[in-house]
Amino acid sequence: MATSETTEQDLSIQRQSLRVWWQSGDPWIWLTSAAVAVSVTAVLGLVGLLAVNGLAHFWPSEVIAIKHESYGQQTTILGELSEREFIARRQFLEANPQYAGNVANTVERWLLKTGNRQIDPPDFRWVFTHDVVEQSVPTDVVVLERTEWGNAYGYLTAIKQQGMPLETSDTWAELQSRIARSESIREAIDQLQEDQISSINYEIEAIRLEKRRRQLDGVTDFSDLEANETELQAEYVLVENEVFRLTESLERDSLSLTLADGTETVIPISTVIQAWRPNQMSLRQKVGMYFKNLWNFLTDDPREANTEGGIYPALFGTVLMVLLMSLLVTPFGVVAALYLREYAKQGPFVQLIRIAVNNLAGVPSIVYGVFGLGFFVYLVGGTIDDLFFPEAKPAPTFGTPGLIWASLTLALLTVPVVIVSTEEGLTRISRDVREGSLALGATKAETIFKIVLPMASPSILTGMILAVARAAGEVAPLMLVGVVKLAPTLPIDGNFPYLHLDRKFMHLGFHIYDVGFQSPNVDAARPLVFATALLLVVIIIVLNLTAITLRNRLEARYRASIN
Amino acid sequence: MTIENRDGDSMNTTNVAIEVPVPQSAVEVAPAPHEWRDEDICIEVSDLSLAYGETAALTNISMQVVRQRVTALIGPSGCGKSTLLRCFNRMNDLIDSVRISGRIELNGMEIHAPTVDVAQLRRRVGMVFQRPNPFPKSIYENVAYGVRLQGRIPKSELDDRVEWALKNAALWEEVRDRLNESALGMSGGQQQRLVIARAIAIQPDVLLLDEPASALDPISTSKIEELIHQLKTDYTILIVTHNMQQAARVSDYTGFLYLGNLVEYDTTNIIFTNPTQKQTEDYITGRYG
Numbered sequence: 008m009a010t011s012e013t014t015e016q017d018l019s020i021q022r023q024s025l026r027v028w029w030q031s032g033d034p035w036i037w038l039t040s041a042a043v044a045v046s047v048t049a050v051l052g053l054v055g056l057l058a059v060n061g062l063a064h065f066w067p068s069e070v071i072a073i074k075h076e077s078y079g080q081q082t083t084i085l086g087e088l089s090e091r092e093f094i095a096r097r098q099f100l101e102a103n104p105q106y107a108g109n110v111a112n113t114v115e116r117w118l119l120k121t122g123n124r125q126i127d128p129p130d131f132r133w134v135f136t137h138d139v140v141e142q143s144v145p146t147d148v149v150v151l152e153r154t155e156w157g158n159a160y161g162y163l164t165a166i167k168q169q170g171m172p173l174e175t176s177d178t179w180a181e182l183q184s185r186i187a188r189s190e191s192i193r194e195a196i197d198q199l200q201e202d203q204i205s206s207i208n209y210e211i212e213a214i215r216l217e218k219r220r221r222q223l224d225g226v227t228d229f230s231d232l233e234a235n236e237t238e239l240q241a242e243y244v245l246v247e248n249e250v251f252r253l254t255e256s257l258e259r260d261s262l263s264l265t266l267a268d269g270t271e272t273v274i275p276i277s278t279v280i281q282a283w284r285p286n287q288m289s290l291r292q293k294v295g296m297y298f299k300n301l302w303n304f305l306t307d308d309p310r311e312a313n314t315e316g317g318i319y320p321a322l323f324g325t326v327l328m329v330l331l332m333s334l335l336v337t338p339f340g341v342v343a344a345l346y347l348r349e350y351a352k353q354g355p356f357v358q359l360i361r362i363a364v365n366n367l368a369g370v371p372s373i374v375y376g377v378f379g380l381g382f383f384v385y386l387v388g389g390t391i392d393d394l395f396f397p398e399a400k401p402a403p404t405f406g407t408p409g410l411i412w413a414s415l416t417l418a419l420l421t422v423p424v425v426i427v428s429t430e431e432g433l434t435r436i437s438r439d440v441r442e443g444s445l446a447l448g449a450t451k452a453e454t455i456f457k458i459v460l461p462m463a464s465p466s467i468l469t470g471m472i473l474a475v476a477r478a479a480g481e482v483a484p485l486m487l488v489g490v491v492k493l494a495p496t497l498p499i500d501g502n503f504p505y506l507h508l509d510r511k512f513m514h515l516g517f518h519i520y521d522v523g524f525q526s527p528n529v530d531a532a533r534p535l536v537f538a539t540a541l542l543l544v545v546i547i548i549v550l551n552l553t554a555i556t557l558r559n560r561l562e563a564r565y566r567a568s569i570n
Numbered sequence: 571m572t573i574e575n576r577d578g579d580s581m582n583t584t585n586v587a588i589e590v591p592v593p594q595s596a597v598e599v600a601p602a603p604h605e606w607r608d609e610d611i612c613i614e615v616s617d618l619s620l621a622y623g624e625t626a627a628l629t630n631i632s633m634q635v636v637r638q639r640v641t642a643l644i645g646p647s648g649c650g651k652s653t654l655l656r657c658f659n660r661m662n663d664l665i666d667s668v669r670i671s672g673r674i675e676l677n678g679m680e681i682h683a684p685t686v687d688v689a690q691l692r693r694r695v696g697m698v699f700q701r702p703n704p705f706p707k708s709i710y711e712n713v714a715y716g717v718r719l720q721g722r723i724p725k726s727e728l729d730d731r732v733e734w735a736l737k738n739a740a741l742w743e744e745v746r747d748r749l750n751e752s753a754l755g756m757s758g759g760q761q762q763r764l765v766i767a768r769a770i771a772i773q774p775d776v777l778l779l780d781e782p783a784s785a786l787d788p789i790s791t792s793k794i795e796e797l798i799h800q801l802k803t804d805y806t807i808l809i810v811t812h813n814m815q816q817a818a819r820v821s822d823y824t825g826f827l828y829l830g831n832l833v834e835y836d837t838t839n840i841i842f843t844n845p846t847q848k849q850t851e852d853y854i855t856g857r858y859g
Binding site for chain 1 (some may be wrong): 659661666689690691692693696697699701703704719752765768
């Protein structure tokens with residue numbers, strides 16, 4: 008009896024204290040802080056995962072030589088260790104039924120990047136650790152990064168000029184100087200091609216279009232154009248000859264490389280971008296090379312179907328597109344919000360429009376892509392072509408996906424965000440301040456432009472921040488209205504009008520998709536996918552931080568008067 | 571608390587007593603309504619009625635406002651005194667559902683006439699609101715705002731105008747060194763004087779003050795009241811106030827409004843000492859309000 012009473016009392020005390028705890032609000036604090044902790048962890052985890060997986064790729068890791076034996080056959084391979092994995096015995100035996108030896112419960116296997124794709128594809132291969140007979144880190148291994156066929160691994164045996172082996176005391180120094188030479192020649196060729204040939208081509212194309220325009224107008228006198236064209240063509244031949252001459256001298260040198268299995272291969276030095284001996288490098292050299300690789304990744308054009316080289320055009324395209332989008336969306340959204348909040352008579356109809364605008368923000372982005380393609384590209388662009396560029400037909404000028412249409416489509420996609428947050432800012436500005444301006448003899452328009460809009464600018468910027476955050480990460484609609492896998496030219500160059508709104512461009516988001524899922528070489532592409540994703544996130548963060556700093560400054564300026 | 575003594579030189583320094591400055595209006599007696607001449611009248615209101623939708627706010631108000639005098643409008647909350655004040659610069663136009671009938675003539679010009687430009691009217695009839703409402707700009711820009719609206723003006727001339735307005739609003743000495751600082755950093759009383767400076771910078775004929783001191787502390791209030799005294803030599807001033815002592819102190823004429831009617835309108839002296847209407851007396855003596 009006594010015990011049961013005590014228990015009941017205890018329980019009631021416990022229940023009481025639980026209720027007190029609940030009423031104190033403490034659980035609420037715990038819950039909210041837990042939610043914040045989870046969000047922060049998720050964001051940091053995401054960035055951390057991208058950073059770890061993406062940034063390791065640029066480290067010049069050591070090359071190991073492995074002699075391994077499988078099915079009674081011994082082979083030696085050279086490669087960088089790129090992944091370790093454990094698999095279950097059963098899985099191993101199912102995949103290798105002929106395997107005779109003893110198998111542990113779990114089997115370790117290594118993924119080695121072995122390169123030399125021109126001889127022995129693929130350039131990655133798996134090795135089971137129990138097959139390894141001998142493992143070493145040979146100091147004189149040379150790694151070559153090449154313009155084609157990926158990396159090469161081997162031992163440098165000779166340098167050849169015009170096919171004849173060169174007598175030299177320091178082969179390595181000789182190689183480096185010859186790589187530098189071919190690098191400078193390659194740059195000269197690129198220079199010629201990008202600057203002169205492209206601008207000559209541009210002018211010749213302009214002449215062709217002018218001819219066609221005159222034909223359409225019924226004029227048949229091309230004499231002035233033809234004189235000009237002949238001149239350009241002569242110039243073109245000159246430049247072209249120079250390019251041929253340079254290319255020929257570029258192909259002078261080659262090197263011979265002994266591969267892991269002892270065979271010898273000859274590699275033209277013209278294809279070598281850089282050569283290094285990772286197993287001899289000090290930590291400082293490696294760090295230096297790491298940052299050089301990172302820099303090259305940011306500033307180089309992609310190679311080998313985007314699986315190698317840099318992502319500069321995609322970086323450039325993304326930033327340019329987002330900036331253009333902001334330039335288009337901000338005035339448009341602000342003006343629309345001004346009308347809705349300041350001029351339109353508030354009533355059910357305006358409320359209906361407001362709801363419609365809010366709902367527009369929820370339309371799936373691919374729908375905007377389809378709309379952009381149908382309306383902007385085909386209808387607006389097609390009409391522009393008919394009216395202003397009939398000479399270029401049947402090739403479209405603006406009637407094809409391009410930078411301007413992608414920016415416009417994304418502007419349309421993000422305009423609801425700008426409208427909503429601008430409207431919010433306008434409502435927050437007190438009647439006192441507006442009346443103060445009106446009482447001084449300002450018209451409504453003067454009040455709006457001199458007092459209300461500056462005070463609403465922090466909200467406008469908030470809208471822009473949200474718009475940028477959404478637009479920079481958008482991929483689906485872009486695939487329909489202007490983004491391509493590989494754009495031959497940047498949208499900005501030295502030919503008038505410098506900013507080419509009609510050009511197609513590359514985009515980091517699409518680049519991730521393309522490299523990650525459309526590339527034949529998955530293992531080579533994977534680190535690039537992570538690195539590109541990290542870069543995209545970093546760009547969005549940088550763009551946002553810039554806008555947020557700007558907004559906070561404005562807010563500090565206007566804070567006291569918003570009530 | 572220091573109250574600036576305008577006749578400081580003649581004061582005997584040995585015989586220091588707490589002296590409240592004597593309001594000028596008490597010295598120089600304002601003429602009674604029957605003594606008004608036509609040229610003294612600045613604003614003539616006749617049969618003014620105003621309704622918000624179906625609710626009548628003002629009914630058949632007729633009154634005359636005398637030039638370069640201070641006219642106070644008093645009455646309990648919701649009696650329509652602020653609404654009446656806002657009629658003089660057509661601030662009520664901003665409200666959609668408002669309907670106005672009757673006439674208001676400013677110096678003989680009907681302000682509701684279709685030819686009247688509201689912005690121009692408001693340049694001639696300045697207004698100061700209950701809560702200080704400086705713009706989030708510098709002190710200088712606040713005062714220059716109204717002047718700039720009237721067209722481009724040379725920088726030196728603008729500087730002179732800003733200084734003149736700030737001096738007239740008794741603010742120049744306090745802010746002369748920080749004209750480029752934000753007006754939002756000033757105290758409430760300073761902000762209200764800044765707003766008055768902003769209003770007089772465009773040199774209006776009439777100043778409408780809508781409870782200008784109700785949000786301020788006593789020191790700032792006395793400064794504002796003193797300012798009103800100084801300003802009435804140049805401007806016709808209409809002031810709405812809740813504070814009857816304030817009305818008695820600053821005004822020459824007082825109108826008492828009750829439920830949208832102008833119950834009584836006479837010299838301040840008569841309204842506060844010898845009102846003819848019982849409603850007025852009840853309100854003055856504090857029986858309601």
